[in-house]
């Protein structure tokens with residue numbers, strides 16, 4: 471077994487991990503990146519559409535462009551690629567990893583978790599029928615088309631209106647696949663409005679809300695699916711319709727990837743690592759950033775979180791004492807997800823939230839105080855808040871809620 475020792479180790483080399491490397495290097499500490507793929511970038515590498523970098527670079531870039539430009543900012547750093555971390559031993563500050571040239575024990579002063587997210591599998595949906603070839607998760611289909619130049623099929627149905635599904639509806643259409651439609655069980659869209667417009671409306675791809683696949687047909691290869699309207703979570707009798715297709719692309723959600731640390735680090739109900747406003751977990755020398763904290767719709771915020779996690783990890787590795795947590799932040803009415811669950815109330819910080827249902831003009835409250843009004847609030851779109859402890863009381867328990875104005 472080979473042994474190495476670093477002040478800061480960053481686990482995962484996507485946007486969050488690259489940000490963490492930058493943050494740690496800014497404090498001049500010995501820093502190592504560990505990434506299971508052959509290069510940095512993570513999901514950015516397969517996102518060849520534009521829409522990345524609006525905040526960090528003031529430009530609309532593709533995923534690979536964003537990756538490249540950010541790498542240029544980083545300069546050189548130590549990295550172990552094609553290396554997978556199998557175990558985190560937080561008691562001894564050790565990672566156990568395996569790479570092409572053997573097994574490693576890596577000692578860290580502080581650790582940043584930047585492991586991203588995995589796709590919710592089709593099997594999680596409990597849809598009846600057979601399981602022939604031709605059923606893909608959206609990210610896998612994207613990987614085949616964008617990185618391997620392989621088409622998944624010729625006539626596709628997209629299940630779920632999350633961003634990856636919408637982007638794949640357009641991508642497959644551009645590659646000559648007939649996309650029959652996007653089917654969404656909820657009465658509202660799952661992805662960003664800009665993706666509904668640019669990926670569906672611009673290509674005349676219909677979006678069927680309150681509708682889902684209830685049966686899969688085919689023996690060796692997919693032959694079609696039955697879809698039905700849904701009301702109160704159940705299929706409406708008589709609304710069933712058979713659609714002939716050879717490809718079913720399921721875009722039914724991302725799950726924060728925390729399997730490695732789920733018995734060590736506090737995890738929330740959506741499986742995200744719970745962090746405070748310094749991106750610190752419940753373990754003082756373990757930080758987390760990016761999609762393993764909560765699923766982000768903009769890479770820029772992932773990068774910023776990563777930079778903060780890396781910098782604070784470096785400070786801890788140098789023996790600096792960071793401020794203690796002063797308040798717990800809780801989801802109140804109509805708030806489903808919060809990116810930050812504790813605050814040290816030591817500085818102004820950004821927090822991202824998602825509401826639990828679509829609302830018109832919405833006021834956001836911190837306890838009883840109205841702190842922001844947004845013209846519209848959708849579960850698919852994160853709302854950014856800046857919370858300044860010199861303006862708002864942040865001690866004990868702080869509740870964030872969202873209420874539709876005038877209702």
Ligand SMILES: Cc1cc2nc3c(=O)[nH]c(=O)nc-3n(C[C@H](O)[C@H](O)[C@H](O)COP(=O)(O)OP(=O)(O)OC[C@H]3O[C@@H](n4cnc5c(N)ncnc54)[C@H](O)[C@@H]3O)c2cc1C
Pocket residue numbers: 481482483484485486487504505506507510511512513514517519520521522523553554555556584585586587633634637727730759760761762765766767768769770772
């Ligand atoms: C399809 C799609 C489209 C998007 N479109 C946009 C857009 O248009 N505009 C925008 O701003 N944002 C967009 N986003 C959001 C943004 O790109 C992502 O939120 C962000 O890139 C996620 O970065 P991350 O570092 O958290 O995760 P990832 O990019 O997933 O990186 C995690 C890394 O960790 C590595 N890893 C995991 N476990 C281990 C382990 N045990 N050992 C070693 N390595 C490990 C993985 O290999 C991976 O490289 C999109 C996201 C997706 C999925």
